[in-house]
Amino acid sequence: MDLSIGEVAQRSGLSVHALRFYEREGLFANPVRRLSNGRRIYHEEDLGWLAICTKLRSSGMSLAMIRQYIELVRQGPGNERERLELLRRHQDHVEAQVRELQETLDVMRHKVRIYEDHVARGEADRLWNPSHPDAGACSEPVDRLCEVAPS
Amino acid sequence: MDLSIGEVAQRSGLSVHALRFYEREGLFANPVRRLSNGRRIYHEEDLGWLAICTKLRSSGMSLAMIRQYIELVRQGPGNERERLELLRRHQDHVEAQVRELQETLDVMRHKVRIYEDHVARGEADRLWNPSHPDAGACSEPVDRLCEVAPS
DNA sequence: CTAGACCCTAGAGTCGGGTCTAGATCAACA
């Protein structure tokens, strides 16, 4: 069940360019083999790894860190502690990201709700306009727009 | 209560370079005023906006999208629906990110737990080694390493 | 009066992560 680079691209969602690039960057667990004519052959398991890779990437792990991990794997047994440490570090990192995003969501939801209210009431014209000539008492100052805390 | 660019940099966590860059990119709600000698003066409310800006950035909103938003604000009232739409779009985006990160976390926790188990049991040497000469029955194939689903 | 801290502009450089191009090879089909 050999796969061409095109098939792998389709099934992994990465471009053929990206696949070649990843290979150059040493991101494959097992070196990509070639047909006698030089063309790459991949296998199902490469797709599995690419799926993980993609997840790691989309969670902000750099290619450099992925390479580090896969290098440890290629070195074989004996460095499990290091692998574990690396994984834990990224896990912490992702957890921190989630917390940050949740905070941002609080802010966003707050702002969205306020806009919804005012748009719904049709009062929108008199609000949220820091520099309108008519600003006066009715419009909110810029720092209203900029409030950070959702409460 | 005027603030110099240096003070704003300190208090916002952005570099003076970044502040000038943001200004060029049109990311300030109200245009940054200058002293007669050309130096920028900022105010407290700019810090508020910068704090939001930073949150938006760290949640993956591009400078281009932030500029779009702030341009709507500068245009004054009448475009609240557009602002709302823009905010909602980003909110959806952040929510999707959180879901993705949660999935990634499932994978990571799973892998971490397995590594912990095996490191703890001191059996680590016989596992996780796709290419070791000794591989045989004891070691896990690469696709074990690459499993995606945590269950 | 001068040193040092801070600021200015325009524009070049950097970095990560790809993406694309040129020029060549090769297989299959009409």
Next chain:
DNA sequence: TGTTGATCTAGACCCGACTCTAGGGTCTAG
């Protein structure tokens, strides 16, 4: 047989978001 279409390599290019440099001004303290 010639034309697709997929692949190959090396290396150039791109984009976003800064970051830094050069060359200069300004302010304050000693």
